[in-house]
Amino acid sequence: MSTIEINNIQKKYITKSNTITALDNVSFTVDQSEIFGLIGPDGSGKSTLFRILSTVLLPDSGEAKILNYDVVRNFKEIRKIIGYMPGKFSLYQDLSVEENLNFFATIFETSIEENYELISDIYKQIEPFKNRRAGKLSGGMKQKLALSCALIHNPKILLLDEPTTGVDPVSRKEFWEILNKLKLNGITIVVSTPYMDEANLCDRIALIQNGKILDIDFPKKITEKFNKDIFSITSDNMYLLLNDLRKFKDTISCFAFGDSHHLVLEKNKIELIQLEKFLSHHKNLSIKKIKPTIEDCFMQMLQNKN
Numbered sequence: 273m274s275t276i277e278i279n280n281i282q283k284k285y286i287t288k289s290n291t292i293t294a295l296d297n298v299s300f301t302v303d304q305s306e307i308f309g310l311i312g313p314d315g316s317g318k319s320t321l322f323r324i325l326s327t328v329l330l331p332d333s334g335e336a337k338i339l340n341y342d343v344v345r346n347f348k349e350i351r352k353i354i355g356y357m358p359g360k361f362s363l364y365q366d367l368s369v370e371e372n373l374n375f376f377a378t379i380f381e382t383s384i385e386e387n388y389e390l391i392s393d394i395y396k397q398i399e400p401f402k403n404r405r406a407g408k409l410s411g412g413m414k415q416k417l418a419l420s421c422a423l424i425h426n427p428k429i430l431l432l433d434e435p436t437t438g439v440d441p442v443s444r445k446e447f448w449e450i451l452n453k454l455k456l457n458g459i460t461i462v463v464s465t466p467y468m469d470e471a472n473l474c475d476r477i478a479l480i481q482n483g484k485i486l487d488i489d490f491p492k493k494i495t496e497k498f499n500k501d502i503f504s505i506t507s508d509n510m511y512l513l514l515n516d517l518r519k520f521k522d523t524i525s526c527f528a529f530g531d532s533h534h535l536v537l538e539k540n541k542i543e544l545i546q547l548e549k550f551l552s553h554h555k556n557l558s559i560k561k562i563k564p565t566i567e568d569c570f571m572q573m574l575q576n577k578n
């Protein structure tokens with residue numbers, strides 16, 4: 273039995289002006305002690321799925337079960353076994369760090385003392401600021417407090433909606449280290465992120481766009497399946513370079529990726545020297561054949577869909 277089973281979940285939002293399909297036939301399973309990543313850009317449906325799994329939103333159709341409890345019929349049982357960290361900072365801004373934690377412990381009929389062991393690794397990093405109002409904490413500290421609150425009732429499953437969005441790189445790294453420790457303690461984690469580099473920190477990932485799952489696999493398998501050649505290219509004039517590369521006759525796609533452009537070509541279709549010749553009018557040209565990242569794979573999947 274999987275810890276989480278999701279079958280054909282559909283969810284539409286009907287507004288005055290239009291109907292938005294937020295989740296379109298989403299299905300996947302998550303195993304015990306797995307870190308499962310939902311990777312997708314803003315608006316792809318990640319929060320909607322978290323809200324359904326955490327029983328605060330009803331699906332239009334389909335079924336989702338957590339430890340065999342149905343998210344619609346058995347919502348009370350589910351609320352006891354999950355810890356949910358919503359995307360937006362959900363804590364009480366005017367309460368102190370300690371008051372927030374006490375509040376969450378109380379509503380789950382426990383106390384900080386009773387479950388201190390569970391959160392000590394995380395909480396001791398913010399304990400020196402326990403009298404500070406939550407609204408006055410830095411992004412990384414808010415995130416640690418929110419995670420402590422989500423853990424205080426000893427949940428078996430953690431649902432973390434974009435926990436690292438807007439958090440500095442050091443705190444992001446620390447956060448992933450904490451998740452790995454929690455996983456070793458048997459906790460199952462579903463985590464969403466718009467940062468493609470975080471995909472590699474998950475055991476398995478689902479790539480999601482416009483409410484549709486594009487692929488579900490181990491991050492390494494996803495990049496191994498990429499069956500094209502890919503080059504990282506820079507020159508003195510990056511704008512002109514992008515335009516030129518998009519005009520190149522063999523280009524499948526070319527996108528700006530950080531400081532360079534990533535050019536995708538059919539496998540073994542052309543030699544580097546042909547590309548250099550085509551771009552010979554560029555100054556300080558650098559062309560490197562690279563291994564694809566998850567982001568490259570994501571872009572390619574979108575390209576194939578259109």
Ligand code: ADP
Binds near residue numbers: 312
């Ligand atoms: P993500 O978490 O990946 O950013 P969401 O689940 O928040 O995605 O949103 C998916 C889609 O549903 C988006 O197009 C968003 O604008 C829309 N949406 C989300 N919540 C609502 C709502 N309450 N009413 C109308 N549309 C919504």
